[in-house]
Amino acid sequence: MIAVNVNAGLANQMFHYAFGRGLMAKGLDVCFDQSNFKPRSQWAFELVRLQDAFPSIDIKVMPEGHFKWVFPSLPRNGLERRFQEFMKKWHNFIGDEVYIDEPMYGYVPDMEKCATRNCIYKGFWQSEKYFRHCEDDIRKQFTFLPFDELKNIEVAAKNVAGKFCSYSLT
Template sequence: MIIVRINGGLGNQMFQYAAAKALAVRCGSKVGLDLRVFDGPSQFGNALNHFDITGMALPEKDLPPLRKKNKLRYLMWRSGLVGPKFVEEEGDGFDPKFSGFTKNTYLKGYWQSEKYFEGISDVIRQEFSITTKPSIENVQLMKEVQSCNSVSLHIRRGDYVSDPLANATHGLCSMEYYTESLERLAEKTGTRPQIYVFSDDAEWAKENAVFKYPTRVVSLNDGAHQYEDMRLMSLCKNNIIANSSFSWWGAWLNENSEKIVIAPKQWFQAAQKHNRDICPASWIRI
């Protein structure tokens, strides 16, 4: 079995699961989820249960030991004396050693690159189809974004603003980035885009996301229903994403064969962090 440690927000959870699923497919194995990190109140909580995933959350007895509960068994596991083999992500970009991993592996990391699962894109799209039915309001908006020249524009704030460490690591996309992206998009499509702004700070967006094109700030869904926003993003004709794994997946799941996706050239603000593999080659970087 491939066991993967699931943590972080929805986008991070999806990257972690996708990498594990790709490894499991190659090895002829199954995916098991270690959800124990969500015991902490500061975590986002498991959001994968809204998707058509085949991986299963594993009970404590089927997971490697926790250091705080059994230090000796934990040290034996980490030293390789007992399975599954512990593998931690090295660096931020694609690790070519991933192709050499085998079944009975425990994955820890973020695995933020399409390269980990590009050979099974159809499988990943199926697993990430949302099974939870949308609300009536979301159904109406789904129809609307599919009927116009829609572009999802994601403004990530939240902990990128409130948490000094997150701010120093990621930074914020400037409004100049969004304005330039919209101009590039309008130029390439030859049309006036209808902008749908998605943000974890909708009130801020309503005051500050001011563009020369028709704009609507989507504020239907709270944090517990963020999968609804991802579904809406994926149904827009084109996507302008933030330096965020959440809008990355909203754009990647967009099945419009002529879609234009624009992403920030600088994904991390911290100089020591760099992921050259974060975006597919077809996406435009600004």
């Protein structure tokens, strides 16, 4: 199983999902791990799961019980943090679960080549280079529901007319 961890706020979840779709477009069978999604604040964008904002996305959810060391309970001290890192490295060494952490922000070429039969990717993947090759598919997936409240419809109409927004998304 190849999994991509999806967590944090909506924008980060979108990058995680797009990275996973990029892997899928390269022929990998990918599922998404949302088991660690916990709203971090009271802000609305922190409370929304990806599929709630974009109901048309095609998300294959990772079965429960895998990759428990991605985000175990928050370490209370340095000893617990070191133990958790040791457990991830131990699993990587024995090969039963491979944890692939994003080595740095920015683009890392050929990340799909790190995939093994039982691995999970954890990171933010905030470069369009990971998914540029399938951007049309991702743009279709990230389609909001139609607005149903009059106030939102009016704001959207003004924005489309260019009164609030001076940039283009294309």
